[in-house]
Amino acid sequence: MNTAVTGTATGQESWLALFAERERELANECPWWVHGLRRTALARFAEIGFPTTKIEEWRYTNLAPLTRTVFTAARRPTGHEQLPETWLDGLDAIVVRTVNGYPISGLGQRGLAIRSLRQAWQEQPELVQNHLARYASFDRHAFVALNTAFCEDGLLVEIAPGAVLDKPVLLLHHLTPGGETVASHPRVLVLAGANSQANIVEAWLGPDSAVYLRNSVTELVTGEGAVLEYVRLEMEGDQAYHFGAFHARQGRSSTLAVHTILLGGNLVRSEVGVVLDGEGASATLNGLYVGKGRQHMDNYTTLDHARPHATSLELYKGILDGHSEAVFHGRIIVRPEAQKTDAIQRNKNLLLSRDAVINTKPQLEIYADDVRCTHGATVGQVDADAVFYLRSRGIGHQEARRLLTLAFAQEITDRVQPPALREHLAEELLKRLDDPVGVTP
């Protein structure tokens, strides 16, 4: 069962068929409500189908090739998979891996518990039920619906109240297509207790030259006063479809920084939604998307100010080469109750080629009167005066452009936590931009 090209409806039907095929296995060994949730999500998907470019939120991202592809379920790992080593393995971190969405290791240490979701919903059903699918709504969202419908396992990360983790937590999602066109739906739920402090890095790694779908959903709740640094690092293979949804709910006076770095994949959609649901909460959304060849990278962010005195600071930067295309759609909602909101949104883009395209769109919905909201977007090329200045000092043309491109990215990479990531990110970025495979037909 490989790629079959048929109509859109068939694409949707193939998902329903896949669910039916796997239903008995899915229903196995899980509480009734988990399977109920799956069925509800699937029914919702059947109703809404995949979005088209007629829907405003998807206007610049054409899903036709994806909806025509028939996927099989990525297999449960046997434990004998050869996982590629990357520089991420060298980080001084608490590492937990999933393969095709299934955890292959769990961990416990003081203040931190990481379990498989499957284990968690057996052991503590009410805990999981209280949070799973509460923040990432599938009501109007085909991909979150599919993820929920096929949620067979995943990770539950619990950080105890008051715990201050001394090392970053690294969640590595691997994928092994095994010669098929597979879909994997990783699911992560993070519960950060009151006044806890943690740094989490979630990364998606996949092989080149294989068409696959990674449809990932992460939900995060921060308790009162918690401080979280969350890095999302997308390094999929060059033929991949990647959908990554991240939804967080912030408690009172909590601090959350989400850094989204998009590097790989063929068609990528990243959604970050944060509800500032506690007075005095503060959220930072940083983003860096680096495209080349025919890559398409779509960023959709929502900052929902639901309570007063909260601040949000958003900066997304794009570097686009070749024929790549990117989207930045940044939504800020200020609810009537959310007086004294302070929200700043910036989107800056560097186009390295004439054929690269960026669509940027701020969307402000403000229902309170005593607020400060600003936004702005820029699109530019590498500064020719700066290039000449560097060259006039003996620095080669390519090197000058690299230096200036890195300098542009640094505003984001220099804020990423832990600092040990920064140099690797810069290298990763250069490696991708230097790679002569700039234009694939």
Next chain:
Amino acid sequence: MLEIRNLHAKAGEKLILRGVNLKVGAGEVHAIMGPNGSGKSTLAQVIAGRDLYEVTEGEILYEGRNLLELSPEERAREGIFLAFQYPVEIPGVSNLYFLRTALNAIRKHRGLEELDVMDFMELVRERVKLLGMNEALLERPVNEGFSGGEKKRNEILQMAVLEPRLAILDETDSGLDIDALKAVAAGINAMRSPERAMIVVTHYQRLLEYVEPDFVHVMADGRIVRSGDKELARELERQGYAWLEEEAALAQENRS
């Protein structure tokens, strides 16, 4: 060392240089003066290889080679240095990193070993001291937020570290207070040597009091219209450029 013959250059449709002739020998210091808009900076930028300008006629020989065939970075590696009239701000690139990358590119080209951070720092500290520069500027992004005078000193620092054979200083003295002017002049004089040539573009006699030129040229309307020794600079300071127009009118009459 440098020979410019009948150089014509334009920017877009605008012809700016209209037949520049200039010969600069090793060890010499040449001053170029002339009214605003006469083409001094354009000449400097063309020598450095700025591609905004198209050379339509004439040639530039540098140590016997056709300079116009070389890219800007090749020219720099071969020993040409331009101190910009308007140094460029480069956010996100530290001054130190920039300078070390440049120096190592040049050293590599010359078959020398690249300097490691320690050796490089030693060299830079010494040159910074010579120029009375504020060391804090080294850690900051290149020229970003520098004052006018700090930018000019930074240009001289780059020259002092990169040790070019031909340095072109485009109004490096403009906007400097007296102390800065003296420091810059000291930097320039420290660089003077029988193997090195300099072209100093300036509007003021002031700098030339400290840096004595061997030749002074006046540029007008894209050409060098008069050349002399340092006396010429004094004369210009007294008289300004009104005589240029008279001469132009005279030339016009002679032609008709």
